[in-house]
Amino acid sequence: MMGLRQAARACPFCEARSFLGRPPQLQQTRLYAQIQRDRAARYDAAESRRRSGGPSRRRPDAPRPSRMVLSDTVARPTRPSSDGKPYKKKTREPFSHLNRTKATGILHKRLDVGQEQRQERRTSSTSDRREGDRRFDKRRTGSSDSFHALKMQKSLQEVPYKLRSAIKHKIEQVDSFDGFPLMESVQKALKDALPDLEYRQPTPAQAVAIPALLGLQKQPRTRNPSKKSGPDSYLLAAETGSGKTLAYLLPVLDAIKREEAADKEDIERKAVEDAAAKAADKTRRDDIFDAEEPDLNKAVDPARPRAIILVPSAELVAQVGAVAKSLSHEVKFRAAPISAKNTATVIRNRLFNENGVDLVISTPPLLASIAESNPNVLARVTHLIVDEADSLFDRSFKPSTTEILERATPSLKKLMLCSATIPKYLDKYLAEKFPDMQRLVTPNLHAIPRRVALGVVDVNKEPYRGNKMLACADTIWQIGKATADYDPAEGKEAVPTKRILVFVNERDDTDKVAEYLTKKGIGAMAFHRDTDPNRQAKALASFTGTEKIKEPKEGEVRKEVANPNASGTSRQLNNTKVIVTTDLGSRGIDTVSVRHVILYDVPHTTIDFIHRLGRTGRMGRRGRGIVLVGPGDRADVVKEVRDAMFRGEALI
């Protein structure tokens, strides 16, 4: 009989031979090498999964991603489970394996092996397809895996370029507002909202949002249509300065007017029916009872709007209120913009107007507190718009926003959330709360437009030697003194008064930087929550173009005052106005007159980059952003943002 060792040695194909036939020490070395190879293969597989964006296990020592992480799946509708509820990861209970009616052990697994293999094949073909998509995206954009610093920040979302192209193609087919079935009065009102435009064309945000809100778009299929409850919900994710305000206001006004007309018809029909009933009754009743009965329901319940628009700041309340007012000349509706900056009397007069109110524009905390004492305020709301949704569903605003949403839900027909950036926490929340939400995404989402150029000032170098304030003042002086930023030959007129926004990360820095700039002869003001509201409104008005400012004449613009002035300097930059602000000035404010934005501090996330740089280059205009990179600032992040902007890519 041949022993096992001998047999192994004899068999040239036996795997065991190589181990069994050698001394134990060598066997161990071989085994060890094999283990090492296995480990390396596992590591390679995990690494390639991580690179390709597939599921990966995070190392315990890896840095935790920031809370402000944008969603990967914002354009994809969420798939509810068969019972209509969103998917939930199954958690294993301690005794869940007991008392089962179906085998789930090894035997069961073996029986299911064929099914598993089929599943594996399906998964691998899906991942092949995803890999194909990624290769297509890379070819299309020339992007590479070079955005390491931005990946570390993990602040921007990936919408596949294939999908972006498809949306772009769809949008190109919408070339005028006339194609939308809006009421005639609403169409006419557009001319008041966009007075200087001879040919009005819908922007991409308007091209995707208006048809959807008017109900022209097919609703995504739900697995359980019978279980669908609540309002139709939409998420409009579109880049900054893309006309989102009109994208939701026009369909909302259209709906208000149609509802009003339908209500009027109902009342008239009821009046005719009542009159007929009374006439029939009259024949049967005595003349003494024939006196006209007072109509007790005639009183108008004043504060019961049909639509609500929620925004995060008093400045935005005023801005959206102004757009609504410009539309109301033609459409005839009553809008009530209310914010904490209004006195109690103004709020009461606007909201409880004896003629009623159709549209309320407010911040969530104020409206929630009003609704607490007057629940009727939200009893008739059919349209709820949440503008700057990522802010309004953030920790600070979420309680009041959700409270309003819950109170309005019984009568609500349409809910629309708008934002230029969709963080992951919002995407997750929406997927759970509104699994049927329709996602309306524009092709340039999360990309800073190419018409905005980004310059970098290295504060560490001469002549600043790390002095950021000096670098900021010098940059503003250079902008102010530049002869013509925008060549008139290109069809862009030169700007007589230059308006510059300076963004800092900390609120306290707004005052410090503004003071320093004033000392250096620059007209600068700090803009934060505690700034005097009148001064603030006046300063902002000149930046948003709502106030027509008397521009100095051509000869006067670049004249520097030789006499010492209030700031104590002998030189004064007269043609430049500067606002130093924090994120407060970066959200939604339509600073159309701003052509320069200075990022005094490198923003913490790409979300901040998008909103801050989004204050310039609005609606087809050109603009310039300048980042001051000082000691301790992330120069690598700035470089990658610049690269992405150069390629016209989303900041991922």
Ligand SMILES: Nc1ncnc2c1ncn2[C@@H]1O[C@H](COP(=O)(O)OP(=O)(O)OP(=O)(O)O)[C@@H](O)[C@H]1O
């Ligand atoms: N169809 C259009 N054609 C030309 N200009 C338009 C059009 N629609 C809106 N605008 C103008 O574009 C500017 C920006 O609009 P809006 O403030 O609604 O942008 P937004 O998308 O809300 O920006 P943000 O994300 O920064 O809040 C406004 O001055 C508005 O008048």
